[in-house]
Amino acid sequence: MIAELGLALLWMAAALACLSLVAGSLYLRNGKSDLAALVRPASVAQGVLTAAAFAMLIALFVRSDMSVELVARNSHSLKPMLFKVAGAWGNHEGSMLLWLTILGLSGALVAIFEKRLREDTLVATLAAQAALSLGFFAFLLFSSNPFKRLPIAPPDGQGLNPLLQDPGLAFHPPTLYVGYVGLSVAFSFAVGALITREIGPAFARAMRPWVLGSWIFLTLGITAGSYWAYYELGWGGWWFWDPVENVSLIPWLAGAALLHSVSVTATRNALRAWTVMLAVVAFSMSMVGTFIVRSGLLTSVHSFAVDPERGTFLLALMAIYIGGALTLFALRASSVAEGKKFALLSREGSLVINNLLLTTILALVLLGTLYPIVAEAMGEKISVGPPYYNKVAGPLALILCLVMVAGPLLAWRKDDGRKLWSRLPAAILAGSAVLFGLILFGGKVGVLPLLGMTVAGIVAVASLAPLWGRNLRRTPLPTWGMVIAHFGVAVALAGMAAESAFIKERLVAAAPGETVTVDDFTVKFVGVRPIAGPNYTAVEGTLIATTPSGHSFTLRPEARTFPGLMGGAPTETNEAALLTRPGGQLYAVLGQPVTGADGRAARYQLRLWWKPLVWWIWLGGALIAIGAALSLLGRAQLLTLWRSHRARKAEGRYA
Amino acid sequence: MRGWTILLASLVLAAAPAAAQDRLPPAPYAYQQLPDPAQEEKAKALMETLRCLVCQGQSIADSDAPLAGDMRHEVRTKIAAGESPEAIRKWLVARYGNWVSYDPPFDAATALLWLGPLAFLLLGGWLAFGRFRRDAGDAENAP
Numbered sequence: 130m131i132a133e134l135g136l137a138l139l140w141m142a143a144a145l146a147c148l149s150l151v152a153g154s155l156y157l158r159n160g161k162s163d164l165a166a167l168v169r170p171a172s173v174a175q176g177v178l179t180a181a182a183f184a185m186l187i188a189l190f191v192r193s194d195m196s197v198e199l200v201a202r203n204s205h206s207l208k209p210m211l212f213k214v215a216g217a218w219g220n221h222e223g224s225m226l227l228w229l230t231i232l233g234l235s236g237a238l239v240a241i242f243e244k245r246l247r248e249d250t251l252v253a254t255l256a257a258q259a260a261l262s263l264g265f266f267a268f269l270l271f272s273s274n275p276f277k278r279l280p281i282a283p284p285d286g287q288g289l290n291p292l293l294q295d296p297g298l299a300f301h302p303p304t305l306y307v308g309y310v311g312l313s314v315a316f317s318f319a320v321g322a323l324i325t326r327e328i329g330p331a332f333a334r335a336m337r338p339w340v341l342g343s344w345i346f347l348t349l350g351i352t353a354g355s356y357w358a359y360y361e362l363g364w365g366g367w368w369f370w371d372p373v374e375n376v377s378l379i380p381w382l383a384g385a386a387l388l389h390s391v392s393v394t395a396t397r398n399a400l401r402a403w404t405v406m407l408a409v410v411a412f413s414m415s416m417v418g419t420f421i422v423r424s425g426l427l428t429s430v431h432s433f434a435v436d437p438e439r440g441t442f443l444l445a446l447m448a449i450y451i452g453g454a455l456t457l458f459a460l461r462a463s464s465v466a467e468g469k470k471f472a473l474l475s476r477e478g479s480l481v482i483n484n485l486l487l488t489t490i491l492a493l494v495l496l497g498t499l500y501p502i503v504a505e506a507m508g509e510k511i512s513v514g515p516p517y518y519n520k521v522a523g524p525l526a527l528i529l530c531l532v533m534v535a536g537p538l539l540a541w542r543k544d545d546g547r548k549l550w551s552r553l554p555a556a557i558l559a560g561s562a563v564l565f566g567l568i569l570f571g572g573k574v575g576v577l578p579l580l581g582m583t584v585a586g587i588v589a590v591a592s593l594a595p596l597w598g599r600n601l602r603r604t605p606l607p608t609w610g611m612v613i614a615h616f617g618v619a620v621a622l623a624g625m626a627a628e629s630a631f632i633k634e635r636l637v638a639a640a641p642g643e644t645v646t647v648d649d650f651t652v653k654f655v656g657v658r659p660i661a662g663p664n665y666t667a668v669e670g671t672l673i674a675t676t677p678s679g680h681s682f683t684l685r686p687e688a689r690t691f692p693g694l695m696g697g698a699p700t701e702t703n704e705a706a707l708l709t710r711p712g713g714q715l716y717a718v719l720g721q722p723v724t725g726a727d728g729r730a731a732r733y734q735l736r737l738w739w740k741p742l743v744w745w746i747w748l749g750g751a752l753i754a755i756g757a758a759l760s761l762l763g764r765a766q767l768l769t770l771w772r773s774h775r776a777r778k779a780e781g782r783y784a
Numbered sequence: 785m786r787g788w789t790i791l792l793a794s795l796v797l798a799a800a801p802a803a804a805q806d807r808l809p810p811a812p813y814a815y816q817q818l819p820d821p822a823q824e825e826k827a828k829a830l831m832e833t834l835r836c837l838v839c840q841g842q843s844i845a846d847s848d849a850p851l852a853g854d855m856r857h858e859v860r861t862k863i864a865a866g867e868s869p870e871a872i873r874k875w876l877v878a879r880y881g882n883w884v885s886y887d888p889p890f891d892a893a894t895a896l897l898w899l900g901p902l903a904f905l906l907l908g909g910w911l912a913f914g915r916f917r918r919d920a921g922d923a924e925n926a927p
Binding site: 362363364365366369371372373473481482485486488489492493496497500504509510511512513514515516517521525634635636637638701703720721734736 | 815816817828832833835840841842843845846847848881882883884885886887888893894896897898900901904905908909912913
């Protein structure tokens with residue numbers, strides 16, 4: 130029953146999306162306000178029903194109902210509960226339903242909370258959001274039904290990819306999806322504002338909290354995904370410039386550019402057409418990313434469905450939405466004046482350079498991701514990887530960081546640069562201290578890490594400069610948010626540069642009882658023992674790491690083997706053991722046994738790394754998210770909105 | 785495809801006597817560093833820019849696939865024998881094509897890849913700074 134109910138809920142939600150779209154369009158055409166009154170409740174109901182359908186899918190996974198094809202293919206009755214729940218979105222159909230749920234809930238939230246926009250712009254926005262939902266409903270219902278029953282239920286399921294059976298990964302997709310799909314609201318706002326020609330500070334202020342909100346989730350999702358790759362893949366890499374990572378980075382870059390340009394539009398009523406354009410581009414990039422990952426163009430743990438029909442469907446949807454929005458933009462762009470003018474040396478000027486650099490990085494990451502796919506179609510097989518991105522994006526990112534130093538210290542409209550010059554010396558002093566320190570004592574360091582650490586030093590000091598000479602308690606939340614986020618960039622940059630410059634690696638085949646040294650640590654390999662997990666078996670190694678000051682720590686890396694379910698081949702994963710110290714992390718992996726002369730495992734491959742400051746990378750990511758969250762709290766005026774909502778309700782009750 | 789099957793076969797053959805003598809698995813340098821730190825650093829830097837041909841978006845420096853291990857062994861052995869990293873890359877590209885190198889060469893097929901971002905930046909800069917220049921002109925003309 131649950132599956133049938135879920136499917137019925139989906140159809141009802143799709144019908145409501147249809148209603149929102151039709152009623153909204155008729156209202157915008159004829160101006161009949163009784164139709165407009167339908168759009169808000171229909172949007173809310175659509176969001177709630179889609180979420181209920183998603184809850185049904187989770188219930189099916191929790192109950193391990195193997196008569197549903199999706200459950201049978203992606204779950205197993207012996208899996209821990211967390212992964213049964215996570216299995217609901219760890220596959221193509223479920224993840225598309227999650228996508229639709231977030232799309233619907235975003236629309237519902239806009240319908241409930243957005244009071245600052247003109248009525249017709251809001252209706253146009255909700256109609257655009259409904260139009261987006263409708264396409265993905267069609268995709269789900271016609272080509273990826275998650276509730277499909279099997280004619281005969283198998284005794285048990287096929288399980289979930291063991292690599293994905295990790296608590297972090299249970300939360301990674303929903304977080305990233307909230308970010309991806311949250312950008313749809315900015316897209317719909319842009320389309321709504323283009324339709325009613327209401328593009329100005331009010332529109333920008335209404336859109337800003339949604340951009341900030343989804344960008345926070347994107348930041349968290351990317352940071353968590355990077356940490357997952359770091360400890361789960363067993364080689365200690367934290368960013369691979371893999372296409373799947375790139376397509377999450379691209380909307381993040383667009384979101385970063387958008388939330389900077391939207392502040393120009395909100396404060397100064399400038400860059401209006403550009404902000405609208407970026408809002409369209411940001412969600413378009415989310416769709417392009419979803420298409421690239423889900424269509425099977427790339428094979429990875431992320432591409433669940435390798436099915437040309439679905440790929441074509443997604444491609445057609447994308448062409449309609451992106452093409453439609455861009456056409457609308459082209460038709461209306463001439464009527465959108467660029468807005469107020471400004472000098473190059475001004476807050477706006479620095480934000481224009483920020484946007485130029487961010488969009489260039491976006492373009493090059495997109496180019497680098499698509500190039501091999503297009504080249505392969507034309508018969509040329511090439512790879513684009515870290516060397517390309519380091520060479521091309523690295524310098525641009527460093528220049529961007531330097532612009533970030535100047536921007537917050539410049540006034541809007543026009544600036545004589547006095548404030549900037551008075552506060553730069555301390556930052557430059559910090560930067561040169563880092564630079565000379567590294568040259569004198571750092572040994573051989575590559576150019577990019579060297580510059581990275583120098584810029585990090587400059588940014589770390591300069592990012593705090595907007596707070597100097599201010600009453601800290603009266604400083605508005607968005608300013609605090611900006612300072613913390615910019616400081617976070619410096620922290621992450623320092624972590625990335627230090628890790629790549631000073632990493633120490635030791636690969637050895639060690640017998641129990643032997644000691645290995647890596648950097649300042651003396652690591653004793655005590656031995657191994659077999660252990661059994663809930664759905665795997667493992668060999669657990671015991672290592673005792675001793676610091677120069679005599680402190681000892683125990684590390685227990687595991688080599689896990691997941692049995693092949695339903696006749697599949699067994700899968701092996703490495704669980705690295707991490708020792709976090711103030712100066713970095715010691716990373717230990719237990720590798721393959723090395724058989725001795727008598728055929729027994731006499732030695733084990735050990736991989737040990739000392740990674741200086743590596744955890745700063747994710748600390749920086751977290752700081753960026755916290756900064757954006759503070760900014761959101763300041764901008765969204767959530768409390769004010771809540772109070773006015775309560776007041777209106779109370780009014781309605783007593784009227 | 786055929787290329788690496790042959791290489792794999794030759795590697796197994798080449799490694800067989802070594803395995804008999806040292807009681808090590810087929811590719812000794814797959815999971816073992818070179819004794820000279822300078823050479824190891826060179827090898828490591830090169831390995832990070834070579835694609836593991838049977839993996840999904842991983843370099844041979846961070847893959848557990850047997851082929852990646854064999855390629856690591858190959859790179860370390862050649863570095864130890866004094867070959868330059870670029871010569872080794874050329875040797876690998878000659879066998880597997882540009883697919884194996886994460887550092888795409890600059891040629892007719894990749895000109896757009898390398899020059900595209902620069903063109904984008906210049907075009908964007910021209911559009912943006914054109915605005916500033918006009919503004920300056922406006923300010924001068926203002927009474």
